[in-house]
Every structure is written in C-alpha cells, then in structure tokens.
Amino acid sequence: MGLLGDRCKTLHVGRHQKHQKWSRHVSPAVTVSSGDVVTFDAIDGSNGQIDKQSDKSVFNSFDFELADPVFGPVFIRDAEPGDVLRIDVLSLEMTDWGWSAIMPGFGLLADEFPDPDLKIWNLRPETGYAVFKDGVHIPLRPFLGIMGVAPAMDGEFSTIPPTDAGGNVDCRDLTVGTSVYLPVFVPGALFSCGDGHAAQGHGEVCGTAIETPLKATLRFNVCKNQPWVTAPHYQTAPETTQIYQIADRGRYTTMGIDSDLLEAAKKAVRYMIQWLVATKGLGRNDAYMLASVAADLQIAELVDVPNFAVTMSLPLNVFV
Structure with missing residues (x-):
C-alpha cells in the first residue's frame, strides 16, 4: 500500500452526529487528514419521521423543519479557502426498506397533486432491484442526495436547497465510484452528507426518490491549485455490470x-x-x-x- 496508505485511517460519524443547518460555526464531529476514510451512518431524509409501518396519515404531523438532516461535519486538515475537496464514494450499503411520497405543496407538479400519498418499499439489495408493483422493477442505484461543505457566509442556512457549496443536489450520478469535487470556503471545509436514496430518476420530480438510510464510506483528499472548481463538479467511473441485468428495450x-x-x-x-x-x-x-x-x-x-x-x-x- 505504501507509506501514504499506511498513514491513512478510517473514522466514523454516527446517526447522533447530525445537524439541520449549513453553518461555518458547527463544531466538527471528526477531524481527518487528506487521504483518510470516513464512514457515515445516515438516517433517511425524513429524519426518522417515516418508518416501515407508516401510512400517508404521517403527513398530518410531518415537520419539514426536521427533514434532510446532514451528518458530520468532517474537518479536513490543510483544507483552506480556495482549495478543492475531492470526495471518493467507496461504498454505499442499503437497508431493507425505503419510502417514496407525494407531499402536499412539494414536487414539480405540486398544484396538480394536492393530496398526500406514501409508498413503503421492501428492498432486497441482493437482487439488485426494487419491486414497484407486479411487473415493474426498478434497478437499485444508491447514492447520497446531500454532499456539501460549509458556506463562506455567516449565518445558518437550510439543508434543502443546493448552493455552490453543494448540499442537496439530488444527483443520482454521485454513486459508488464517483469522485465529487467541492470548492472549500472555510478552514477544514466542514463536509457533511445525508439523504440516502436507493434509486432515482434525473429530476426527482415528485420530490422524493426511494428514500432510505445508507451507510456510506467516503475518502477525502485536499486538492490545491484547481481554481476552475467554484461549484460542484464530479467524475464518474466506467459503468460496471449491475447485479440486476436485463436487456435494454429502449x-x-x-x-x-x-x-x-x-x-x-x-x-x-x-x-x-x-x-x-x-x-x-x-x-x-x-x-x-x-x-x-x-x-x-x-x-x-x-x-x-x-x-x-x-x-x-x-x-x-x-x-x-
């Protein structure tokens, strides 16, 4: 592995190490060096308000202020404003359930879908797909909906809209094998993540994907002299053979x-x-x-x- 690999270590961020706002003043959950690996145990985007037994009545008392918690932050030594933080997505472990919903007032067609609805998914990651209903299978492609760093500005900011610092970008390409590049705005970068998804189309048009808890393993590296990265960039790995293989039908x-x-x-x-x-x-x-x-x-x-x-x-x- 070599000297650099020997020096690298793995740390863990648990479910209790979460926050609801982006801020440069949130105390770090862990401190790491460039090259280190961190595992995250991230609860789903409802922040535990929805579980396997829930039905659509949950939205009678659903608190959007609690939604989309992020886990961290991670302070990366030697990361300074003007640098770039590279995050390599090494693994994403799914659990056995997830949910999708239509939430009143939320989603691209919110005016046309005013009434709540909830689907609880039975996930079997070993099959490589989730059953939407008889005859409809959705390939599993887990990713973190939220990956971001602390903003340059003072104050507290919602975790729901994304910014140039990343955050809730909900991009399904940020899966295993992808490297994400984020501009650093504060010393240590203060990286946090969350909002696990088991599958999603580009657009997430009803406002939810297959929302699920995820255990993520990420590696961090500080990159110097990359001034072209002023907002999130990413590089995907070559497509690999999926567990669930089915012929392309157009x-x-x-x-x-x-x-x-x-x-x-x-x-x-x-x-x-x-x-x-x-x-x-x-x-x-x-x-x-x-x-x-x-x-x-x-x-x-x-x-x-x-x-x-x-x-x-x-x-x-x-x-x-």
Missing part, C-alpha cells in the same frame, strides 16, 4: 415545449404521467412516483428561442 420519451423552461419541464412530466396512466394501467399517483424514481428529465434544446424543449424518458425495461 426508452419512451415525452417532450414539453414552452417559452418558460420550468413550464416545459412540467409539461414533459405531465405527458409522461398521461402515457403511463393510459398505457400501463397505473393510477396518477403511482405514475407520478414512478416518473420520480425511474425517469429522466433532460434539456433537449435551449437555443431556438423563444421556446425551449425538455424531455422526460423512461427505460422500457422497468416493465418486466
């Missing part, structure tokens, strides 16, 4: 066109829901949640003003 894609980019995205999702209801026998709530955990939003065209085109595509091999 994708069904809907397109939203509008002079407002957000409205174009809403149209693409709306059309996907209509297609799923009409051709796959799903109810509207199920179609909305399926789009959130398995379908991908993408900007197809931005230059032919005044209208923009956004697509939503769903891999057809989820229908087994």
